[in-house]
Amino acid sequence: MKTLINKQGALKGTIEVPGDKSISHRSIMLGAISKGETNVYNFLQSEDSFRTIKAFQEMDVQIEKKDHAIRILGKGVQHFTPPKNELDMGNSGTTVRLLSGILSTLPFESKLVGDDSLSRRPMNRVIDPLADMGALIDSSNGTLPMNIKGKKLNPITYKLPVDSAQVKSAILFAGLLTEGNTTVIEPNITRDHTERMLPIFGASIQRKGNNITIEGLQDLKGSNVYVPGDISSASFWLAGATITPGSEVTIQNVGLNPTRTGFIDVLKRMGANIETEITSYEGDEPIGHIHVRYTESLVPIKIDEHEIAKFIDEVPLLALVATQVNGSMTINHIEELRHKESDRINTTVNTLKSFGAKIKEINDGIVVEGGHPLNGADIKAFGDHRIAMMAAIASLITRTPVTIKDSDCIKVSYPNFFDDLTSILK
Template identity: 45%
Template sequence: MKELVVNLNTGLHGDLAVPGDKSISHRSVILSSISEGTSHIHHFLASDDCISTINAFREMGVNIDLDGDELTVEGVGLHGLKAPQTKLDMGNSGTTTRLLSGLLAAQKFTTNLIGDDSLSKRPMKRVSEPLSMMGASIETTDGHLPMTINPGHIKAVKYELPMASAQVKSAIILAALSADEDSVIIEPQVTRDHTETMLNQFGNNVIERAGNEITVHHQPKLTAQDFNVPGDISSAAFFLVAATLVPKSHIVLKNVGINPTRTGILDVLIQMGANIKLLNQTNGSEPTADIEVTYTPELKPIDVTEESIPLMIDELPLVALLASRADGHSTITGAEELRFKETDRIKTVVEELRKIGIHIEELPDGFSIDGSNDWQVVDSSLDSHGDHRIGMTLAVAALLLDVDVQLKGEDAISISYPQFFDHLQHLSD
């Protein structure tokens, strides 16, 4: 159990380079492995989740060398993976599981996917059902892991996603690469597009988009790449919120990815009146910027609705924390997907934030929050519930308390951000 000690009389200050983007790091391993040639990936996120992806491809015959945040992958081509000699352990990584399900559905060998207790409770029918429509042969355990993927002949598909999910979309895309014809995927709302962007970097016009409709060209030739992973805006978000809320703070987060399918947290901060500036912007396939944040003493309340949820699904616990300091009543709705993350994040956020005196109510698909600066701590023992983003959100909340608190389950934070507490300390010194 980690002590979260209050010692921030001068606020947060300084520059910080947050770790590489988790979504892009996962995909860099996947696409490098099925490309031809040797890829060099810089600023890779060596978190527990991303290591799960690396280990899976090593088990399937891909030579991968990780040195700090530098990754070298010797690709085997689209059809060069080998049958693993053991079950593939997904750890806690839903991204690894769902994306690999699509890729493995097109292989000529059987794979067995397992995961930890938390991952084994997360729904997998959302990927197994559309993949089965494409000809995949997938056996789940009552819709969950363990999951067995048998050889199948993948057919082209025109599929309309019933929900906005980048992971499901990406699974279908990766399966469609091996189909007999081009496939079409229709999204109800645009979700993070790293898979599409990176495929077009590794291949020539693999993906075409027209509005919410995505065309996947089959049997592409993918060629190894040398590229930098931008800083993860989902990791940067914790410090964006902390510096906004903690008096006297002024920080600059360097080289953060600002892909427009991921910047919902920036939109919320700006709508609420936070003092945010984007500096040194680049406009590559994955745009980046330095983000300057200064303490904002008064924030406006906000109503977040379903249409904007896909742009900030991972940051919604932080949005709830922001709203708890706003001047008025805020709501977050259309976010039922939070119930199917590492924890039921709706239930867990409400349970934990109430411990520190925040006025928050659970809705079926989100939260109702009455903002206040007068929090009265009723329980100083906080719990991540094994959820990395809940743990970091509570650590940020602790900065605003006038008593010391304890955080149980802080080890879960290494799933996405192993250096989190070191970086928090850096900005506090």
């Protein structure tokens, strides 16, 4: 689909964004391996999250939509059956990596496949620690397709070589289904939705400093989960309102997990006018409102390596915001972005260059020379939903229209993005 966006004015109003993608995936997985009924409210209705549901349905887990909730009738992993078909992950990296931890412990074989984009993404980062536990995973070049022959595993202590909540969660899921204690050591704190959600299902998990330990073979019980709004989706409106004159937006009922609010922290240090308010908790997950207003004078700042994991998905938006500062800003320690749906360092730079930004790519990051006006352009998002949405937000300040040639990719995470844009564009 090709989408033409014309500059029309400021962002004004109140909005709620779709349910958090990371929490939606995990709620299905934990509900499926638990015993009893689980109801998931405000589940993200997107292509990626539906991949997780379909994978478990292939293993005979009863999952259905009922009364505005996703209902899972869990019987425990002992009642999973071998999938009759290949498990198609589509574009969902979260599904394939977390599911690998579960499948590696089950007494049958499965084959995981994905679309062209996902099939280029590295899987050795999850294969290696699972193999250390004894998993039998066959991948000819460290990418999909991937064959898993499940078996009884051994607990391990594993230090993450890269900051990855997906790899951490895959190991914790495998450890949960393995006798003994499994420990993950993370050099920098990554998003911790798995650790916060496990107690909702009755599991015990311990964190001491940067060490996270899960005891294996715990009995999980079905529960009810409310999924807060996705702060990564909210971040598009945070960026848009910050850089678009006259804007003032309130985003309600959004997750404010401190491992996910790095983008807010960075924008505030740049001078952005953003306020947050925690109004409730779902288990250990804080939920609240974010209020953001246009900021005329933003300043470049230095970003430390330990901060990156808290806003890695928002780096393209940060680069866009940096085009509006007076001065130069460097965003480095982001080499992980080369292994997303696209090489997100390269595609961010190329997209913003198309708009006339003064920006360049370095080995592990991006350098932006701010203060230059942006012009519209015809751009290709390279099948990357975050690049497509970043380009749409850029159109709010470009002097001519923006055309996004492959905007369909947005459906994997934020299907009603353009409807929400229209609702607050005044």
